[in-house]
Amino acid sequence: MTRLLPLCSVFVALMLAGCAGNDESWHGKDISGLMPELEFQLKGTNGNTVTPADSEGTIRLLYFGFTSCPDVCPTTLTDLSRSIHQLPEEYQDDVTTLFVSVDPRRDTPERLASYVNFFGERIVGLTAEEPTLRQLTKRYRTTFGYDEPDASGNYNVSHSSAVYVFDRDGNARLLLRPGLSPEQISEDLAQLAQESSP
Amino acid sequence: MPVSSYLLPYDFSPLTILSFVLVLGFYGVALLKMPEQDRPGSGRIVTFTLGVMLCYAVMQTRFDYYSQYMFFVHRGQHLILHHLGPILIALSNPLPVMRFWHQKISPSVRYWLQPLGWIYRLLQQPVIASVLFVGLIYFWLWPPIHFDAMLSRQLYWIMNWSMLLDGLLFWWLIFDPRSPALTNALGYGKRILLLALVAIPQMILGAWIVFSRGMVYDVYEVCGRAWPMPPETDQLLGGLLTWIPPAMMSIIGILIVLRRAMHEDGKFSKRRSLAGGSA
Numbered sequence: 001m002t003r004l005l006p007l008c009s010v011f012v013a014l015m016l017a018g019c020a021g022n023d024e025s026w027h028g029k030d031i032s033g034l035m036p037e038l039e040f041q042l043k044g045t046n047g048n049t050v051t052p053a054d055s056e057g058t059i060r061l062l063y064f065g066f067t068s069c070p071d072v073c074p075t076t077l078t079d080l081s082r083s084i085h086q087l088p089e090e091y092q093d094d095v096t097t098l099f100v101s102v103d104p105r106r107d108t109p110e111r112l113a114s115y116v117n118f119f120g121e122r123i124v125g126l127t128a129e130e131p132t133l134r135q136l137t138k139r140y141r142t143t144f145g146y147d148e149p150d151a152s153g154n155y156n157v158s159h160s161s162a163v164y165v166f167d168r169d170g171n172a173r174l175l176l177r178p179g180l181s182p183e184q185i186s187e188d189l190a191q192l193a194q195e196s197s198p
Numbered sequence: 199m200p201v202s203s204y205l206l207p208y209d210f211s212p213l214t215i216l217s218f219v220l221v222l223g224f225y226g227v228a229l230l231k232m233p234e235q236d237r238p239g240s241g242r243i244v245t246f247t248l249g250v251m252l253c254y255a256v257m258q259t260r261f262d263y264y265s266q267y268m269f270f271v272h273r274g275q276h277l278i279l280h281h282l283g284p285i286l287i288a289l290s291n292p293l294p295v296m297r298f299w300h301q302k303i304s305p306s307v308r309y310w311l312q313p314l315g316w317i318y319r320l321l322q323q324p325v326i327a328s329v330l331f332v333g334l335i336y337f338w339l340w341p342p343i344h345f346d347a348m349l350s351r352q353l354y355w356i357m358n359w360s361m362l363l364d365g366l367l368f369w370w371l372i373f374d375p376r377s378p379a380l381t382n383a384l385g386y387g388k389r390i391l392l393l394a395l396v397a398i399p400q401m402i403l404g405a406w407i408v409f410s411r412g413m414v415y416d417v418y419e420v421c422g423r424a425w426p427m428p429p430e431t432d433q434l435l436g437g438l439l440t441w442i443p444p445a446m447m448s449i450i451g452i453l454i455v456l457r458r459a460m461h462e463d464g465k466f467s468k469r470r471s472l473a474g475g476s477a
Contacts, residue, residue: 141351158426
């Protein structure tokens, strides 16, 4: 038994270490290791090219939508901006929202600019030609599709309803599914900001 | 979109293409080189090729795109990978081809391949095989697992390949052309029992999906659908595809095995009476 004692203590230590490493709990879905890191090259609202380097060191919230979106997109963007406002002051500038329009035919840079400005300052409106968007959505295992236009030319667009959260280093970390409250999102973002504050 | 892009893979997988090329290549070479009397007839060759090509089509064409973003298409994909494709391949009886290549393997290599044979025999234990068959369906359709599998490219490929390989193992066990009277292949009664037993949990799962009020698989909502379709419709169709066709395939399988058993019935008793006569 005495010979087994060191072994037991090592085992207990390992178990405690295992527990300590596991105390991270999130409201969103943990997608660490399931998805590739943040990478894109898109068009900004003033015609410039935008890459992840432009928001380096911040937590990035990637969301696909379109400006004519009747309910899901405005609700999500409002929730995101509210959750960022609830963060501790020091972290409020550490979160960048990337709104990628998957409807480039209707969403001109001007239209996109006025849309995102409505939801706050640290939100970037982005879009690109359809093939580029297809590549980006494929990278994050999501897609979008268009309905037939109605008589007045309006059409519905199917798109992801989740928000992809990348940490300061650009690693995919969380997927915020619809149904989370701004408070819950805020807690997740604070925890993420804390673990790697610069 | 040009027609060719429907035939090109959505998610190009060199390993998958290589595997299919090798399977068809080995089959073709064996056909050309094997003695005339062993060679399968044209009907069997067509059945085999059709089964293989169906599996290829759902993995490496535009079909795969729709399977990733529509629940009901995904269920159709698994129906082919886990049922229809392997059923056609097993029914085509590629045993002569396998025997041909088995003879070509040198004894020393055969020695090193032995562990594969042990794993194969373990997986073909009737209880293990049927638990694995149903278990894999339940495992990949377990909502949290399903969510991860649809998000991670790696898990997605593991899921599809595990379904295909398990489908081949199970249906080969069921449609093994060797007679249980002459070899140690599984008895016909047991085969029928397995087919009936695996049908029940699949029907329960399918019915549960069909009658679920809420969204069981929200990953398709989260990741966007290939086209705007009401989520309830998608889930209903997917549930029906999990429920009805697999049950039908079990019944067809039972009929095929019954027919074979009846055909062999006479032969078997004649052989036994002959043996009895000489004793």
